[in-house]
Amino acid sequence: MSDASRPIAILGGTGPAGMGLALRWARAGETIVLGSRDAHRAEQAAKNIKTRAGNQARVSGMENSAACATADLLVLTVPFEGQAALLKQLKPAIRPGSILIDATVALAAAVGGRASRTLGVWQGSSAQQAEELVPKGVSVAAAFHNLSAELLNGDETLDCDVIVCSDDPQASQLTRALAARIPGVRAIDGGKLENARALEQITALLIGLNIRHKGHAGIRITGLPSEAYR
Numbered sequence: 168m169s170d171a172s173r174p175i176a177i178l179g180g181t182g183p184a185g186m187g188l189a190l191r192w193a194r195a196g197e198t199i200v201l202g203s204r205d206a207h208r209a210e211q212a213a214k215n216i217k218t219r220a221g222n223q224a225r226v227s228g229m230e231n232s233a234a235c236a237t238a239d240l241l242v243l244t245v246p247f248e249g250q251a252a253l254l255k256q257l258k259p260a261i262r263p264g265s266i267l268i269d270a271t272v273a274l275a276a277a278v279g280g281r282a283s284r285t286l287g288v289w290q291g292s293s294a295q296q297a298e299e300l301v302p303k304g305v306s307v308a309a310a311f312h313n314l315s316a317e318l319l320n321g322d323e324t325l326d327c328d329v330i331v332c333s334d335d336p337q338a339s340q341l342t343r344a345l346a347a348r349i350p351g352v353r354a355i356d357g358g359k360l361e362n363a364r365a366l367e368q369i370t371a372l373l374i375g376l377n378i379r380h381k382g383h384a385g386i387r388i389t390g391l392p393s394e395a396y397r
């Protein structure tokens with residue numbers, strides 16, 4: 168179970184991925200703090216979500232470090248090229264014992280390449296890079312890589328599974344609970360954080376499929392016992 172009064176800070180939350188998650192969670196009654204490099208932009212984004220989710224929605228916006236300091240449940244939705252620098256900047260603001268959910272995909276677009284290709288990350292994946300950069304005692308979970316932001320920002324029920332990878336079973340469980348708050352999403356325990364590498368590769372494939380077929384592809388995992396799906 169997720170605790171809806173426990174704020175979720177979405178860092179880099181003004182882009183399509185962060186806004187889409189914020190919208191769905193705000194509609195589900197979660198408390199959201201949107202982060203941005205610019206406090207005004209975050210406030211505007213929060214206003215936008217409130218307009219769509221309803222006035223009772225609990226959404227605020229502030230600069231990334233301030234947003235980070237309000238919560239121990241953090242979601243990172245920035246492009247790969249900004250991930251390391253932002254985490255270094257946020258390090259002093261990250262509370263001990265926090266959980267960081269990383270959705271970053273190391274797309275080759277970060278260095279002028281194709282969005283349908285990924286970059287090699289020395290640590291294995293963006294999430295493993297994040298784990299190296301957060302303070303000791305902070306758990307990292309990788310999730311939401313394969314959800315279309317375009318669909319998240321719409322009103323329809325999604326048709327997609329979210330695979331969650333983490334070395335901390337509690338962080339994984341909490342992330343899966345949050346994923347399952349999004350209508351149409353089933354959450355699946357994807358094992359260790361090192362498996363995030365595969366999640367990022369799938370995103371690149373989905374982007375390629377979207378370009379080829381002009382759609383908003385997602386994934387469904389079949390054949391597991393029902394208790395594997397949340």
Ligand SMILES: NC(=O)c1ccc[n+]([C@@H]2O[C@H](COP(=O)([O-])OP(=O)(O)OC[C@H]3O[C@@H](n4cnc5c(N)ncnc54)[C@H](OP(=O)(O)O)[C@@H]3O)[C@@H](O)[C@H]2O)c1
Nearest residue numbers: 179181182183184203204244245246249271272312315316
């Ligand atoms: N879009 C999707 O469908 C999707 C789906 C799954 C996963 N993802 C992954 O989720 C992440 C975010 O995706 P997105 O499409 O929302 O990305 P985005 O629009 O390019 O960026 C999201 C936000 O990050 C901030 N940002 C941009 N460059 C930054 C930098 N160099 N340093 C710090 N902050 C920076 C910006 O916020 P401010 O200017 O307000 O600070 C921006 O609004 C990416 O890693 C992406 O691969 C995306």
